Amino acid sequence: MYTIGQVSEMFNIPISTLRYYDKEGLFPDMERQSGIRKFSEQEIEALRVIDCLKVSGLEIKEIKQFMEWTKEGSRTFAQRKQLFETRKAAVEEEISQLQKTLDMLKYKCWYYDTAIADGSEENIIAMLPDKLPPEIQKLYNSAHEIEKEAA
Amino acid sequence: MYTIGQVSEMFNIPISTLRYYDKEGLFPDMERQSGIRKFSEQEIEALRVIDCLKVSGLEIKEIKQFMEWTKEGSRTFAQRKQLFETRKAAVEEEISQLQKTLDMLKYKCWYYDTAIADGSEENIIAMLPDKLPPEIQKLYNSAHEIEKEAA
């Protein structure tokens, strides 16, 4: 059993945030001893799930909904599973968005590397939009949503 | 040259957002014809960069800063390159966070699959924290930040 201060230290989350989460109903079963919150393993695991769902794009209200399902026992297994499946798909989608962002960033890094070496952007601009070095052209196309044309 | 309405359609961005970006200084060179905004290729490319930097975690103010650098010409190549390098590192970091989130989500999917099949969580709980099936154990460890212990 941990106090709010200990949990705050362990997870590097402000105390005010933990209280806010509690107020929002994210720890529905948390016990208290003369008014003082006692975080058990259950709440610790809840914190990991909260972080996971938050990162996956869920709002606090929706996370609360999930926490309520867990209180309803085996009746809600299917709903909970569905939620995680949906979140998984969302995160996979987000990763692939970030990969595209990364392609743009890599392209821009190359762009400025080259501009610095050349002292100007002129040479690069002359290569646009399809005479870039092959590796760079791939990044450029990905970042500009240019699909390979039919043969 | 495009009107704000055309750009809004092309990129699926609300007109109000485009005006907001303009007001925040994200299109410092945009021309107008009798008060009406004219989006050129320059602003179109700016929009792609805005999206990229936004996704990478930059705030609007910081993106404005970048747009101002581009106006200063070759003098700011190095700063701009540095910015993209930093953003690249940030996005790589975020992707790896999402990978860990994905491990948690996969673990939870397995968890509820199994719980549904068993009709209860008991069997699973009995396997915690280190008697899970090997593949699942990996996900669990990753999601719970458990490093492999020294041999």
Place this chain on the structure above:
DNA sequence: TTAATACCTAAACCTGACTTTAGGTCAAGG
């Protein structure tokens, strides 16, 4: 005994990124 800590609440406040509102200009079509 008093002063520092660690905890508590309710309610106000903050921030970023938009969105909405209210009121106005201007060109084309019926």
Place this chain on the structure above:
DNA sequence: CCTTGACCTAAAGTCAGGTTTAGGTATTAA
């Protein structure tokens, strides 16, 4: 001529997710 549609501005409003403030309790340490 007058209405419709696409544009414009300034300013107020919204929303999520916290954070801060103000005031209070309980335990411990000098």
